[in-house]
Amino acid sequence: MAFHGAGRQTVCGDLFPGSDLGHKYFCVNSSCGAPSTGLSATPCLTGPTAPAGTPRHPTAMGGSTGGGAAVPQPYSNPASEVPSPAEMEPDRPIGYGAFGVVWSVTDPRDGRKVALKKMPNVFQNLVSCKRVFRELRMLCFFKHDNVLSALDILQPPQIDCFEEIYVITELMQSDLHKVIVSPQPLTTDHIKVFLYQILRGLKYLHSAGILHRDIKPGNLLVNSNCLLKICDFGLARVEEPDPTRHMTQEVVTQYYRAPEVLMGCRHYGSAIDVWSVGCIFAELLGRRILFQAQSPIQQLDLITDLLGTPPLSALSSACEGARAHILRGPHKPPSLSVLYMLSDGATHEAIHLLCRMLVFDPAKRISGSDALSHPYLDEGRLRYHTCMCQCCYSVPSGRVYTRDFEPVAELPFSHSYENSLLSVWQGKELIHRFITEHQQGKRVPLCINPQSAAFKTFIRSTAWHSSKVSRKEER
Numbered sequence: 001m002a003f004h005g006a007g008r009q010t011v012c013g014d015l016f017p018g019s020d021l022g023h024k025y026f027c028v029n030s031s032c033g034a035p036s037t038g039l040s041a042t043p044c045l046t047g048p049t050a051p052a053g054t055p056r057h058p059t060a061m062g063g064s065t066g067g068g069a070a071v072p073q074p075y076s077n078p079a080s081e082v083p084s085p086a087e088m089e090p091d092r093p094i095g096y097g098a099f100g101v102v103w104s105v106t107d108p109r110d111g112r113k114v115a116l117k118k119m120p121n122v123f124q125n126l127v128s129c130k131r132v133f134r135e136l137r138m139l140c141f142f143k144h145d146n147v148l149s150a151l152d153i154l155q156p157p158q159i160d161c162f163e164e165i166y167v168i169t170e171l172m173q174s175d176l177h178k179v180i181v182s183p184q185p186l187t188t189d190h191i192k193v194f195l196y197q198i199l200r201g202l203k204y205l206h207s208a209g210i211l212h213r214d215i216k217p218g219n220l221l222v223n224s225n226c227l228l229k230i231c232d233f234g235l236a237r238v239e240e241p242d243p244t245r246h247m248t249q250e251v252v253t254q255y256y257r258a259p260e261v262l263m264g265c266r267h268y269g270s271a272i273d274v275w276s277v278g279c280i281f282a283e284l285l286g287r288r289i290l291f292q293a294q295s296p297i298q299q300l301d302l303i304t305d306l307l308g309t310p311p312l313s314a315l316s317s318a319c320e321g322a323r324a325h326i327l328r329g330p331h332k333p334p335s336l337s338v339l340y341m342l343s344d345g346a347t348h349e350a351i352h353l354l355c356r357m358l359v360f361d362p363a364k365r366i367s368g369s370d371a372l373s374h375p376y377l378d379e380g381r382l383r384y385h386t387c388m389c390q391c392c393y394s395v396p397s398g399r400v401y402t403r404d405f406e407p408v409a410e411l412p413f414s415h416s417y418e419n420s421l422l423s424v425w426q427g428k429e430l431i432h433r434f435i436t437e438h439q440q441g442k443r444v445p446l447c448i449n450p451q452s453a454a455f456k457t458f459i460r461s462t463a464w465h466s467s468k469v470s471r472k473e474e475r
């Protein structure tokens, strides 16, 4: 089982039996066959076509950024010259997130397999425009090993033709949902190292003032070496410091939705993500969804079945209907001892931490940062920093550990730009400028080969998915 660097020890060598698990997990249909060649000679319609003889590979660029092969771009600042774009083709589909379709592609600049995500319906209306711009900015902002970030953004065409945004991220082989429902064994060591990384990434996000709002196993990508990254920021937003400001209730997949959101609380904070992590922790232990209800009301009922009827103080922010529903029902005693039956891994230490996350009252729920100090995660931390992380390194005499095992964001994520975004056209200009500025001085820009059969399949699946998402957004 390959780790990133040869010779490095694999932590979870037995998690994905067989060395080529990637193929098994990437394919969502039977059409994923021949691997892409990556490079294509077909003219690119989404960007300017390079003149004949223009080197397409970075090694041919004279070694310097924007080197000898630079050609003027018809839609860029005439004063600045950028190299001709390298073309790429989608390879095979790997998933359909809440907002976007993801494909595996080969980066023609270095032959590396990466993930390509199309952000759909960007300029449909101002709301979607703001949502996509926020996600794009977040992906470019993140610098943390347990949070997925943008490696690149495909070169946009000139602004009149600018309709779609494609983001390149690191390619991960699977996600925690697929791992949980697979027959592969999940040991206590796996659970500890996964939970450690989820909380490590979450601490970083929360320190940047970002609420993810859709933490679920399918949004936790994992590699065969058990490296985990939080992904899909389509519902993420900046924490709202003003408790009088209303926040949307349409967040978090129902099974992982915190009780305060289920009860119609108008203002919530980072504790909603910690609740989701608690549900996932229990799911890792028991390999089944902890609260699997058919409706939000039943979801709340399942939660109170386990935690008992909450005290009145925990209902202060609930909407009238939710409060009446709870008070009308029979008084339920807590039945937390059933958590010990989740699996053999449900030790006192595990259940102690789990019960600190699954607290009804968000004000009393443990924070992501404090959860990391729980002794249950000591082994996960040690394992992660012994052979998985990028922050520590080995020397002949042993391991040199970082000073800060769980770093916070250097700066809070700023969303002040959103206030000045008043129209779709203005949003389009801002996003176009953002992508162009983001690319400046970096590697050879990438664009897609729209003539390839793979791309046409990609677009078809994207269009199909987009129509589903837009119908959902209309509701």
Ligand SMILES: [Zn+2]
Pocket (backbone or CB within 6 Å): 384, 385, 386, 389, 390, 391, 392, 401, 402
């Ligand atoms: Zn480290």
